[in-house]
Amino acid sequence: MYRSTxxxxxxxxxxxxxxxxxxxxxxxxxxxxxxxGAETFNDRMEFLGKPFFRLLEIGLLAAVVYHxxxxxxxxxxxxxxxxxxxxxxxxxxxxxxxxxxxxxxxxILLFALEG
Amino acid sequence: MATNGSVPTVTIRIQRFNPDADKKPYLQAFxxxxxxxxxxxxxxHEIKEEQDGSLTFRRSxxxxxxxxxxxxxxxxxxxVCDAPLREHVDRHGVLTLRPLAYLxxxxxxxxxxxxxxxxxxxxxxxxxxxxNIPEKEFRMSAEEVAALRDAEHCIxxxxxxxxxQVIALTKQYIGPHALLKAFLRVLDPRDSAPxxxxxxxxxxxxxxRCHTIFNCIDACPKGLNPTEAIETLxxxxxxxxxxxxxxxxxxxxxxxxxxxxxxxxALSGGE
Numbered sequence: 001m002y003r004s005t006x007x008x009x010x011x012x013x014x015x016x017x018x019x020x021x022x023x024x025x026x027x028x029x030x031x032x033x034x035x036x037g038a039e040t041f042n043d044r045m046e047f048l049g050k051p052f053f054r055l056l057e058i059g060l061l062a063a064v065v066y067h068x069x070x071x072x073x074x075x076x077x078x079x080x081x082x083x084x085x086x087x088x089x090x091x092x093x094x095x096x097x098x099x100x101x102x103x104x105x106x107x108i109l110l111f112a113l114e115g
Numbered sequence: 116m117a118t119n120g121s122v123p124t125v126t127i128r129i130q131r132f133n134p135d136a137d138k139k140p141y142l143q144a145f146x147x148x149x150x151x152x153x154x155x156x157x158x159x160h161e162i163k164e165e166q167d168g169s170l171t172f173r174r175s176x177x178x179x180x181x182x183x184x185x186x187x188x189x190x191x192x193x194x195v196c197d198a199p200l201r202e203h204v205d206r207h208g209v210l211t212l213r214p215l216a217y218l219x220x221x222x223x224x225x226x227x228x229x230x231x232x233x234x235x236x237x238x239x240x241x242x243x244x245x246x247n248i249p250e251k252e253f254r255m256s257a258e259e260v261a262a263l264r265d266a267e268h269c270i271x272x273x274x275x276x277x278x279x280q281v282i283a284l285t286k287q288y289i290g291p292h293a294l295l296k297a298f299l300r301v302l303d304p305r306d307s308a309p310x311x312x313x314x315x316x317x318x319x320x321x322x323x324r325c326h327t328i329f330n331c332i333d334a335c336p337k338g339l340n341p342t343e344a345i346e347t348l349x350x351x352x353x354x355x356x357x358x359x360x361x362x363x364x365x366x367x368x369x370x371x372x373x374x375x376x377x378x379x380x381a382l383s384g385g386e
Contacts, residue, residue: 002216002278003190006328010280077327078349083342086329 005090013070016063023060054112058105065104066097125149125204127158129170130213132220140220142211143167147200155195155203155210156184159224171223182272185336186224187213192274192334215277230286231276237289238297238312245307249370253305256373266299266344268337275331275341281324288324289316291331291341298344301351307366309351310359317352 030048033041047053073093076082082089124146132140145166147158156174163170174184179197186195188203189211204210218226275291276282282290297316301309316322322345331341351358 002187002192002280002330002334004328004330004333006330006333007280010326010328074327077342078346081343081346083329083332083340086332 005087009070009073009090009093012066016067019059019063020067023063051112054108057112058101058108061104061108062097062101065100066093069093069097069100122148122150123201123208125200126209127155127162128209128211129159129162129224130211131170131223133169133222134220149200149204151199151201153200155186155188155198155200155212158200159195159212171225173225179336180270182270185215185272185274185277187216192216192278192336194272194274194336197336215273217277217279217283218273226273226277228273231273231290231292234276234288234290234293235271235296238293238300238315240293240296240300242300242303242306243308244305245366245369247366247369251370253369254371254373255304259302259304262302263299265339266295266302269295269299269339270337272336274334274336275339278330278334280328280330281326285320285324287320289321291325291345294322294325294348295339295341295344298348301348304362304365305369307362309362310355313348313352313355313358316348317355322349322352 030041030044033044070093073089076089077086125148127145127147128142129145130140131137131143145162147161149158156177159170159172159174163172172184172186174196175181176183177196179194182194184195185192188195188198189205192215195212200210212224214220214224214226218228218231221227269292271292273292275295279288279291281288294316297312300306301312306312325342325345327342329342332339335341
């Protein structure tokens with residue numbers, strides 16, 4: 001095991017990627033419910049309206065934001081010679097992602113607590 | 116570090132594995148003195164000669180140029196012949212030595228580098244000269260030589276290869292060492308088959324398998340930059356036709372003097 005910031009970024013990127021695929025399947029299951037009629041769709045929406053799933057949306061936001069911002073970091077790496085700043089770029093991704101997740105997570109949290 | 120008189124004693128934990136006797140690798144601790152100037156390789160020799168003759172490791176030149184003694188010291192790859200013992204013990208006076216990661220262990224600190232060399236062969240690491248070889252010499256500009264400087268200093272120690280997490284996942288990936296060598300040959304004005312080389316790299320297990328983890332840069336004991344070489348190759352792979360045409364044009368004047376404008380750039384630095 002060779003640890004580095006690049007390794008952490010790689011693992012996080014893979015995990016969030018898999019998480020997003022699982023979310024997408026769940027999403028399709030909910031939206032696909034409309035094929036079986038309005039009642040099925042509403043049942044599924046109600047099931048996902050529980051506070052637990054609303055809190056999980058913060059996790060979804062974090063996964064989307066990290067995966068996207070890290071993608072931008074990789075694009076910067078592909079187009080510019082920035083290997084010298086590889087650690088700084090990773091920390092920048094963490095900071096930017098953190099700010100965005102807090103900014104978006106607080107309203108989601110308040111909404112979930114309102115029930 | 117415990118001190119014994121004026122010379123401190125340090126603990127070296129070495130990962131041992133004898134395929135005939137052990138089911139899995141384990142760490143064994145040895146005590147050695149650590150006078151100034153003693154390298155980790157010196158300590159390994161001392162342990163082998165005085166404490167345990169069965170300890171197995173690779174080494175050859177002891178001048179950080181053969182690449183045989185690349186090992187993992189406290190989680191970082193390095194050439195142990197070039198690493199002072201005292202600088203690498205942690206605050207508890209302990210140093211942990213493991214073989215290169217992600218490769219099959221033959222015994223103790225010796226790993227099987229078969230896949231490393233097989234991938235290296237894949238890029239045809241030799242120069243393919245043009246048909247009209249100049250009678251006297253190839254003429255290259257200082258800029259052309261400087262562009263190759265990074266890749267030329269590779270000593271094939273395997274540190275980048277065994278720090279790459281993509282290699283950990285699949286041995287089908289060509290690897291940073293082979294891509295750095297491909298970069299060296301592709302950018303060499305004397306090479307006449309850059310498009311063919313780039314076409315070989317234009318595959319799922321070629322340049323595109325790199326996940327830009329940057330471990331190869333962190334691990335390289337010579338301070339080279341395989342990631343940047345891979346990024347350059349990715350760009351050239353796309354426009355290899357135009358690149359080959361420019362190369363053919365360049366090779367028409369391989370025997371002609373290079374026009375030097377101003378002073379040639381310095382080739383030193385970087386390490």
